[in-house]
Amino acid sequence: MERDYTKLNSTDAPWLNVPSARAVCDAILAGGHQVYYVGGCVRNALLGEPMSDVDMATSATPDQVIALTKAANLKPVPTGIDHGTITVVSDGVGYEVTTFRRDVETDGRRAVVAFSTDILDDARRRDFTMNALYADRDGAVIDPLGGLDDLRMRRVRFIENAEQRIREDYLRTLRYFRFHAWYGDTSEGLDADALAAIGSNLSGLETLSAERVGTEIKKLLAADDPSTALAAMAQTGVLGTILSGADPKLTMLMIHGATHVNVTPDWIGRLVSMGGADVPSRLRLSNAEKKKYETIYHAAYDGPSLLGVAYEHGSEIAVQAHLIQSAIAETLPNPSYVQALIKAAEQVFPISASDLMPQYQGAALGACLAELKAAWISSAFEMQKAELLKAANL
Numbered sequence: 001m002e003r004d005y006t007k008l009n010s011t012d013a014p015w016l017n018v019p020s021a022r023a024v025c026d027a028i029l030a031g032g033h034q035v036y037y038v039g040g041c042v043r044n045a046l047l048g049e050p051m052s053d054v055d056m057a058t059s060a061t062p063d064q065v066i067a068l069t070k071a072a073n074l075k076p077v078p079t080g081i082d083h084g085t086i087t088v089v090s091d092g093v094g095y096e097v098t099t100f101r102r103d104v105e106t107d108g109r110r111a112v113v114a115f116s117t118d119i120l121d122d123a124r125r126r127d128f129t130m131n132a133l134y135a136d137r138d139g140a141v142i143d144p145l146g147g148l149d150d151l152r153m154r155r156v157r158f159i160e161n162a163e164q165r166i167r168e169d170y171l172r173t174l175r176y177f178r179f180h181a182w183y184g185d186t187s188e189g190l191d192a193d194a195l196a197a198i199g200s201n202l203s204g205l206e207t208l209s210a211e212r213v214g215t216e217i218k219k220l221l222a223a224d225d226p227s228t229a230l231a232a233m234a235q236t237g238v239l240g241t242i243l244s245g246a247d248p249k250l251t252m253l254m255i256h257g258a259t260h261v262n263v264t265p266d267w268i269g270r271l272v273s274m275g276g277a278d279v280p281s282r283l284r285l286s287n288a289e290k291k292k293y294e295t296i297y298h299a300a301y302d303g304p305s306l307l308g309v310a311y312e313h314g315s316e317i318a319v320q321a322h323l324i325q326s327a328i329a330e331t332l333p334n335p336s337y338v339q340a341l342i343k344a345a346e347q348v349f350p351i352s353a354s355d356l357m358p359q360y361q362g363a364a365l366g367a368c369l370a371e372l373k374a375a376w377i378s379s380a381f382e383m384q385k386a387e388l389l390k391a392a393n394l
Contacts, residue, residue, distance in 0.1 A: 008139035013037075013045035015054045016139050020091035024056065025137040027072035027088075028097070033060035034119065035097070036134035036142060043130050046141070046151055047183065056097045057134065059117040062086050065097050084115055101125060103168060120144050127165055127172045128179060129157050154185035162197035170204035174216035174242075177233050181226035182219075190232050199236045206241065213242050214283035221267035225259075227252045230274075239274075243283075246276035253327035261323075261338045269320030272296045273327060292317070300324040306337075308377040310344035318344070340380075349373055350385040356392060368392055 010017045015037070028035040040052035058065060065086045066076040075089040084099035100122035101113040116122060119142065123132040129147035136142065150157050156179045158165045158172075166172050176194060180186060205213075220226050230248035233239040239246050250273040258265065271279060272293055280290040299309040299321035306325075310318035318341040326333040351372055353365060360368045372392060376383045383391075 006141055008042070008045050008135050008141060010139075012048065013041070013051075013135070013139060015041060015051065016135075016137075018054075018093075020093045021054055021095060022137065023072065023074060023090045024069065024088050024095050024097065027069045027074060028058050028060055028065060029137065030072070031060060031064060031068045033058055033064065033068075034117075035060070036119070036136055038122075038134050039126075039131050042133045042135045042141065043151065043183075045135075046133070046148075047154075049183070054095060056095055057100060057119070057122055058097055059100055059119075061099055061115055065099070069097075083113055124159060125168075126159055127169075127175060129159055130155075130179075130183065132159060154183055155191070156180050156184045156194075157191055158194055158197070162191075162194045163200065166197055166201050167204065170201065170208055171212055171216065173198050173201065173205060173238060174213065174220070177226075177229040177238070178216055178220040178223075180232075181223035181229040184229075186228040190228070195232065195236055198238060202237050202241045205238065210282060210284035214285065217242070217271070217283055218267050221270045222265055224265060225255055226270075227255055243274065243276035243279060246274040246279075248274055250274070250324065250327045253330065254323045257323050257326050257333045261333045261335045263319055263323065263333075263338065266316065266320050268292050269296055269323060272300065272320070273324050296320045296324070305377055306341060307344045307380060308374075310341040311347055311377060311381075315342040315345035344381065347381045349376060351376075351388050355385075355389065356394065359394060360392075 008016060015021050025035050035056055035058040037054060038057040039055050041054045044050065044052050060068065062078065062081050062084055065088070066078070069076045069086075069088045077087045077089060077094070079085055079087040079096070080098075084101050086097050087094045088097050100116040100119060102116050102121040103125050104112045104114050113125075119134065123144040126132045129145050129150045131147070132145045133147045133151070134142040134144075141148070145159055156176060158176070176198065180190060184190075220229060223229075227248075230239070230251060234248050239248065251270050254270060254273045268289060276282070280293055285293060295313055295317050298304070299306065299313070299317055306318045306321055309321060319338055322337060322341065323333055351369065353369060356365055356368055372388045375391060376388060
């Protein structure tokens with residue numbers, strides 16, 4: 001069934017009928033101003049993709065938004081008032097409402113903006129045409145820059161001049177590849193003008209914070225199949241700029257292998273497979289993410305039994321290591337082995353310390369337990385308690 005790209009309905013855009021969102025719109029409309037849903041929520045509704053955050057854009061100034069929503073018994077919070085954003089809390093739900101803006105000055109990381117009453121000004125300062133789509137309170141779509149055609153074609157295209165958009169915020173280079181991974185149709189290749197502009201502005205990536213880069217890479221690698229985007233990142237020099245030494249060749253084989261055994265995407269496993277120098281620091285991974293990265297890395301490259309890894313660290317870690325090892329060997333992962341790893345994570349070691357006492361004490365007790373556990377894992381968890389105790393001379 002072909003979608004109607006001129007009007008959204010509540011099936012595709014359930015937020016149209018959410019009372020808390022309608023109350024925010026009604027409060028601003030009551031003051032004689034324009035207000036529209038904008039960006040990801042409109043884009044995803046038109047594509048039939050899962051809903052993202054519901055954001056709004058308005059011709060009202062931040063002060064007017066505050067006054068109007070207060071008068072409607074809503075709670076405005078000036079979360080980003082310098083850049084025109086007020087978070088309006090309605091029935092416990094926060095909606096970011098941002099005044100139409102135009103850029104006055106940019107330095108590649110942040111912008112000085114001026115407020116506007118013209119939706120075209122607001123659209124032109126966005127990154128991609130598919131993100132410059134608006135919908136009114138009733139779902140009618142407003143397309144100031146021809147984004148609907150690009151959306152139909154699943155074509156990620158910078159607004160107007162690609163090089164200018166990139167120099168306004170160098171993070172847009174990474175967003176370009178992330179959006180391709182999630183929404184783009186790459187059957188005809190990526191946009192040549194965009195890739196040329198990206199390749200001419202690699203140095204700007206070095207000005208970005210590790211947190212911003214890390215956030216984009218995590219989102220990109222979480223897409224079902226980011227292979228084409230990763231290949232283009234490597235070809236343009238982007239990947240080497242943000243992660244020295246990284247190479248997506250293994251990652252692309254790993255992605256194919258994961259599909260073969262029906263394993264859901266794991267961005268950390270994919271990140272491990274790309275290699276690179278000092279990756280956790282370069283992307284400012286959290287402590288938990290760093291620990292998972294290092295555990296998968298050692299499991300994949302240091303040769304421990306993956307059955308033991310599954311038992312000690314869970315099947316998710318072990319399966320990612322198996323996918324990486326299969327990619328290295330240029331073979332498909334084994335579905336039966338994946339199931340064995342899942343089963344291994346559920347095993348319960350049949351020996352406890354009390355079973356070995358009093359014959360074993362202290363360090364000798366710990367060493368015996370470790371030796372028996374290794375033997376049990378090596379037997380693919382087949383050794384029973386009696387066999388293990390016999391091996392301990394008990």
